[in-house]
Amino acid sequence: MTVTPIRRPARTGELMTVPEVLAELDVPKSTFYRWKALGIAPRTIKYPNGSLRVRRRDLDTWIESREENAA
Structure with a gap:
């Protein structure tokens, strides 16, 4: 049996x-960082300690911008 994590409703300004x-994207870390190096990843915020965050609304916008029309 597969257990799906419970997701709470995200606020648009929430930092992920x-x-x-x-x-959320179901991709490995290497893919995300490759996208980031190519400049095609969602916008990130870099903290002084080097950790990254992504605004929920930026991720949603990024996902929507990649939608394709039905063939």
Whole structure:
């Protein structure tokens, strides 16, 4: 049996950690950082300690910008 984590409703200004973004996008960390190096990842915020955060609204906008029309 697969257990799906319970997701709470996200606020638009909520800051997400990279692991949260990876889980949402279902991609490995290497893919995310490759996208970041290519300049095609969602916008990130870099803290002074080097950790990254992504605003929920920026992730949603990024996902919507990649939608394709039905063939």
